[in-house]
Amino acid sequence: MLTNIxxxxxxxxxxxxxxxxxxxxxxxxxxxxxxxxxxIRYAAERVDDLYVTSVALERHDVIVQSALEAGVRVHETDxxxxxxxxxxxSPQGLLAxxxxxxxxxxxxxxxxxxxxxxxxxxxxxxxxxxxVRGADAFGADAVLLTDGSVDVHSPKVVRSTAGxxxxxxxxxxxxxxxxxxxxxAHGIRTFAADGVGETLLPDVDVSGPHAWVLGNEAWGxxxxxxxxxxxVVRVPISERVESLNLAMAxxxxxxxxxxxxxxx
Amino acid sequence: MLTNIxxxxxxxxxxxxxxxxxxxxxxxxxxxxxxxxxxIRYAAERVDDLYVTSVALERHDVIVQSALEAGVRVHETDxxxxxxxxxxxSPQGLLAxxxxxxxxxxxxxxxxxxxxxxxxxxxxxxxxxxxVRGADAFGADAVLLTDGSVDVHSPKVVRSTAGxxxxxxxxxxxxxxxxxxxxxAHGIRTFAADGVGETLLPDVDVSGPHAWVLGNEAWGxxxxxxxxxxxVVRVPISERVESLNLAMAxxxxxxxxxxxxxxx
Numbered sequence: 001m002l003t004n005i006x007x008x009x010x011x012x013x014x015x016x017x018x019x020x021x022x023x024x025x026x027x028x029x030x031x032x033x034x035x036x037x038x039x040i041r042y043a044a045e046r047v048d049d050l051y052v053t054s055v056a057l058e059r060h061d062v063i064v065q066s067a068l069e070a071g072v073r074v075h076e077t078d079x080x081x082x083x084x085x086x087x088x089x090s091p092q093g094l095l096a097x098x099x100x101x102x103x104x105x106x107x108x109x110x111x112x113x114x115x116x117x118x119x120x121x122x123x124x125x126x127x128x129x130x131x132v133r134g135a136d137a138f139g140a141d142a143v144l145l146t147d148g149s150v151d152v153h154s155p156k157v158v159r160s161t162a163g164x165x166x167x168x169x170x171x172x173x174x175x176x177x178x179x180x181x182x183x184x185a186h187g188i189r190t191f192a193a194d195g196v197g198e199t200l201l202p203d204v205d206v207s208g209p210h211a212w213v214l215g216n217e218a219w220g221x222x223x224x225x226x227x228x229x230x231x232v233v234r235v236p237i238s239e240r241v242e243s244l245n246l247a248m249a250x251x252x253x254x255x256x257x258x259x260x261x262x263x264x
Numbered sequence: 265m266l267t268n269i270x271x272x273x274x275x276x277x278x279x280x281x282x283x284x285x286x287x288x289x290x291x292x293x294x295x296x297x298x299x300x301x302x303x304i305r306y307a308a309e310r311v312d313d314l315y316v317t318s319v320a321l322e323r324h325d326v327i328v329q330s331a332l333e334a335g336v337r338v339h340e341t342d343x344x345x346x347x348x349x350x351x352x353x354s355p356q357g358l359l360a361x362x363x364x365x366x367x368x369x370x371x372x373x374x375x376x377x378x379x380x381x382x383x384x385x386x387x388x389x390x391x392x393x394x395x396v397r398g399a400d401a402f403g404a405d406a407v408l409l410t411d412g413s414v415d416v417h418s419p420k421v422v423r424s425t426a427g428x429x430x431x432x433x434x435x436x437x438x439x440x441x442x443x444x445x446x447x448x449a450h451g452i453r454t455f456a457a458d459g460v461g462e463t464l465l466p467d468v469d470v471s472g473p474h475a476w477v478l479g480n481e482a483w484g485x486x487x488x489x490x491x492x493x494x495x496v497v498r499v500p501i502s503e504r505v506e507s508l509n510l511a512m513a514x515x516x517x518x519x520x521x522x523x524x525x526x527x528x
Contacts, residue, residue, distance in 0.1 A: 034506065126390075130512065137501040137508055167504050202526050236524045237401040240431050242298065244401055244515075248394065251512045252519045260500045261516060261525035262466050 002051070002077040005084040013051070013085040013097060019151050026100045028153035029085070032092040037063045038163030039098050044070035046099040051077050051085060056093025063094065072096075087155045100153055103169035105144065105179060109186050111169075113141035115257050116188065116211040120146040120176050120225060122246065124217050128152060129160020130247035131214070136164035138258035144171045144179060144211075180228045183211050190229040193253050194221050195243050197234035204233050206257045217246050266315070266341040269348040277315070277349040277361060283415050290364045292417035293349070296356040301327045302427030303360050308334035310363040315341050315349060320357025327358065336360075351419045364417055367433035369408065369443060373450050375433075377405035379521050380452065380475040384410040384440050384489060386510065388481050392416060393424020394511035395478070400428035402522035408435045408443060408475075444492050447475050454493040457517050458485050459507050461498035468497050470521045481510050 002009070015021045016029045027048065030039050033056070039047055040063065050067045057064055057076060067074055082091050108116070117135045122128050128150045135143050143152075150157060152170055183190055189210040213229055215221030226232045235244060235252050244252070255261050266273070279285045280293045291312065294303050297320070303311055304327065314331045321328055321340060331338055346355050372380070381399045386392050392414045399407050407416075414421060416434055447454055453474040477493055479485030490496045499508060499516050508516070519525050 130509065133505070133509070134512060137505040137512075139502050162506070162509075164505060167502075201524060235519065236522070238403050238431075241397070241401040241428060242426070245394065245397070245426075247512070248398060248401075248515045251508075251515055252525060255499065255516045255519075256525040258500070259526075260465060261520040262523075 002075055002081045005080050010081055010084050013095070014087075016097065017087040017155055019154065022100065022151070022153050027097050028100055028158065029087075029155055030096045030098050030158055031086050031088055031094075031155060032159065033060050033063060033094050035158060035161075035163050036094045036096045038166045039096055040067050040070055040072065042166035043098065043101070044072060046101060047072045048097045048099060050074045051082060051095045053077055053079050053082050053093040060094055088159070103142065103171050105171050105174060105182055108142040108144070108169055108171055109182060111141060112209075113188065114209045115140045115254070116142050116144060116183070117250065117254070118144045118146070118179060118190070118211050118213045119149055120213065120221065121148045121216040122214065123150050124246070125150050125154055125156035126160050127217060127246045129157040131250045132157075132161040132170065133164040134247070134251040134254050136167045138254040138260060140168060140254060142169040142171060144174055146176045146179070147173045176225055177228070180225070189231070191253070192221050192226045192229040192232045193235070193249050194226060194232055195234055196220070196226070197232035199231050199233045201233055201235045201253065201256055204231065210257065212250065212253045212257070214246060214250050266339055266345045269344050274345055274348050277359070278351075280361065281351040281419055283418065286364065286415070286417050291361050292364055292422065293419055294360045294362050294422055295350050295352055295358075295419060296423065297324050297327060297358050299422060299425075299427050300358045300360045302430045303362055304331050304334055304336065306430035307362065307365070308336060310365060311336045312361045312363060314338045315346060315359045317341055317343050317346050317357040324358055352423070367406065367435050369435050369438060369446055372406040372408070372433055372435055373446060375405060376473075377452065378473045379404045379518070380406050380408060380447070381514065381518070382408045382410070382443060382454070382475050382477045383413050384477065384485065385412045385480040386478065387414050388510070389414050389418055389420035390424050391481060391509070391511045393421040395514045396421075396425040396434065397428045398511070398515040398518050400431045402518040402524060404432060404518060406433040406435060408438055410440045410443070411437045440489055441492070444489070453495070455517070456485050456490045456493040456496045457499070457513050458490060458496055459498055460484070460490070461496035463495050463497045465497055465499045465517065465520055468495065468520075474521070476514065476517045476521070478510060478514055
């Protein structure tokens with residue numbers, strides 16, 4: 001059982017809360033049973049180590065068993081070690097160190113995607129994570145993020161995705177112009193979701209391959225990006241409301257694409 | 265200009281971050297330009313005092329002017345005083361103390377509502393605030409909260425509503441059984457939104473008056489509450505995803521009710 005909170009191992013796991021360390025080591029932390037379970041189900045070959053407290057070992061024995069069967073190194077720790085490793089205030093007793101793997105835009109395009117999300121300059125971890133979760137829930141084929149977006153492997157984003165990070169390809173560090181060109185070249189229509197849009201969501205034809213393009217929480221999409229999209233689409237809302245938040249808007253657009261809201 | 269961060273006034277505003285103080289005094293704090301602007305637009309008679317830093321006084325002169333015209337007492341403060349009054353780490357220079365006013369269930373029902381949201385045991389401030397914002401955006405007539413839900417006047421909820429708290433009636437402290445009975449007696453259908461629902465959202469008839477009933481983030485709606493609703497409705501999602509989060513589910517249901525997603 002690991003009990004020394006000042007060990008090199010604990011320090012090294014804890015340091016993965018820093019983006020620079022994640023980028024240097026190509027590793028990130030997944031905290032809590034839901035994320036760990038999905039990491040083992042969908043990406044066991046990338047899970048280096050699983051740390052589990054005695055209580056979690058009993059409560060989540062199915063997860064731990066599947067980790068062992070997948071050849072993951074499992075370490076029992078006391079509560080203090082798990083707390084020291086985690087960046088949350090109340091970790092849930094299970095924490096995995098996972099190898100980062102992102103896809104490339106070419107890989108995504110080669111798979112003939114029908115539904116894609118492109119996040120440009122999205123900075124809030126909760127928003128980014130919720131969009132990844134929503135993209136997964138509504139069957140999107142990939143989430144693309146431009147350079148200047150939040151790091152999808154930061155602990156807060158990983159938690160907000162609730163395991164969805166392991167379900168669909170995520171591409172990071174993209175140039176927005178190059179990406180819009182590539183989507184267009186592959187016959188994927190690009191719908192900028194923005195409160196200034198003239199086209200209302202119910203009027204959009206979501207039957208063909210398309211991408212939802214979302215901008216920063218505060219300033220939305222720059223005019224030049226909107227201008228390069230196939231259409232600029234607005235979710236119709238009450239005029240006394242200034243805007244929807246980013247995650248809400250993305251969720252509604254994705255649910256509409258999936259036909260989850262109303263039969264056409 | 266107010267400059268003494270240890271004054272009784274500062275202490276008294278700051279103490280409104282505690283629920284017990286809010287309940288005793290019937291006051292709460294609205295922080296930031298968006299919330300303050302909506303408070304003055306829609307509920308100026310309930311705004312006791314507005315505190316503004318010198319920078320905000322220039323930047324938000326339209327808001328301050330409208331406050332003065334509405335007879336609100338405006339106080340200039342230095343940054344330290346505003347920070348001491350606020351419970352956020354980076355307040356935006358404007359803070360109002362507002363009188364709490366909630367509606368009653370009878371008032372809401374007397375207005376013949378077409379679309380209502382009932383939150384039962386919702387605990388997360390961000391979720392509750394986002395649902396209020398979504399309810400407002402999609403034209404709901406009221407938000408109802410049962411006893412045991414988060415306090416809608418807590419600073420985090422108020423911020424998450426982005427001013428929507430002042431746009432529509434909010435009723436708090438309700439008993440869930442009494443409320444479901446009252447809704448039914450007024451011909452308002454009740455749709456429990458829950459992942460266990462047999463009815464899919466696209467199949468629900470949202471043309472008549474109805475209420476979306478949402479449960480706690482972690483455990484959803486108790487079976488006895490679901491059993492008392494007209495229908496239990498599920499947003500169709502990919503089977504590899506365990507659930508949508510509460511705010512996402514609520515947003516999608518409300519957008520569907522409003523016809524914001526697809527023409528029927």
